[in-house]
Amino acid sequence: MxxxxxxxxxxxxxxxxxxxxxxxxxxxxxxxxxxxxxxxxxxxxxxxxxxxxxxxxxxxxxxxxxxxxxxxxxxxxxxxxxxxxTKADWARLSARWRPELDARIDQLERLRDTLDGCIGCGCLSLKSCALYNSDDGLGGNGSGAQRLVRRPVSA
Structure with a gap:
C-alpha cells in the first residue's frame, strides 16, 4: 500500500x-x-x-x-x-488553560512548602494548622459543620 x-x-x-x-x-x-x-x-x-x-x-x-x-x-x-x-490550533487551545494550570502549580507549591514545615509537627490542629485550616474562612460562623444543608426529615 x-x-x-x-x-x-x-x-x-x-x-x-x-x-x-x-x-x-x-x-x-x-x-x-x-x-x-x-x-x-x-x-x-x-x-x-x-x-x-x-x-x-x-x-x-x-x-x-x-x-x-x-x-x-x-x-x-x-x-x-x-x-x-494545525500546531497553531493546538497552541491556541493550550493557551486557554495556561492561567488555570499556573494557579494550580502555585497552589501545589504552597502546599508543598506548608507541608515541609508542618510534617514534623503532627499537630493537625483545626484551630492553628495552616495545612488543614488555611485562611479559616468559616471560623467566624462558629463551631461545627458549616457547609451542611439540613433538610427536614419526612415522616
Missing part, C-alpha cells in the same frame, strides 16, 4: 486503540462523550479517520493535567471542521 493510500485509509477500533495507546472501551467512551467521532460501515463497524489520533493524544494529555472532560469537549468543539488541526 502506498503512503498516500495509508494516509487516507480509515482505522479500525483496534488499530486506533493500539496507535493511541488506549483501550477500545476508551474510544467508545470518548465517542459517547462527543470528544471523537467515527463512521459506521455497511456492516455497522466503527471506522476512525486518522486525525482522531491527534484528538485522542490531546484528550489524554489534557486529562493528565487535570482538565475536565467538559473543558476538553469545549476546546475540541472550537477546532476547525473539514481540516486536520
Amino acid at each position: 502506498s503512503n498516500a493510500s495509508l494516509r487516507h485509509r480509515e482505522l479500525t477500533p483496534g488499530e486506533t486503540a493500539e496507535r493511541a495507546g488506549v483501550a477500545v472501551s476508551a474510544l467508545h467512551f470518548y465517542e459517547r462523550e462527543g470528544l471523537i467521532t467515527s463512521r459506521r460501515t455497511a456492516g455497522n463497524q466503527r471506522r476512525y479517520h486518522r486525525d482522531v489520533l491527534r484528538r485522542i493524544a490531546f484528550i489524554r494529555v489534557s486529562q493528565s493535567l487535570g482538565i475536565s472532560l467538559a473543558q476538553i469537549e469545549q476546546a475540541l468543539t472550537s477546532l476547525p471542521s473539514g481540516r486536520t488541526p
Whole structure:
C-alpha cells in the first residue's frame, strides 16, 4: 500500500486503540462523550479517520493535567471542521488553560512548602494548622459543620 493510500485509509477500533495507546472501551467512551467521532460501515463497524489520533493524544494529555472532560469537549468543539488541526490550533487551545494550570502549580507549591514545615509537627490542629485550616474562612460562623444543608426529615 502506498503512503498516500495509508494516509487516507480509515482505522479500525483496534488499530486506533493500539496507535493511541488506549483501550477500545476508551474510544467508545470518548465517542459517547462527543470528544471523537467515527463512521459506521455497511456492516455497522466503527471506522476512525486518522486525525482522531491527534484528538485522542490531546484528550489524554489534557486529562493528565487535570482538565475536565467538559473543558476538553469545549476546546475540541472550537477546532476547525473539514481540516486536520494545525500546531497553531493546538497552541491556541493550550493557551486557554495556561492561567488555570499556573494557579494550580502555585497552589501545589504552597502546599508543598506548608507541608515541609508542618510534617514534623503532627499537630493537625483545626484551630492553628495552616495545612488543614488555611485562611479559616468559616471560623467566624462558629463551631461545627458549616457547609451542611439540613433538610427536614419526612415522616
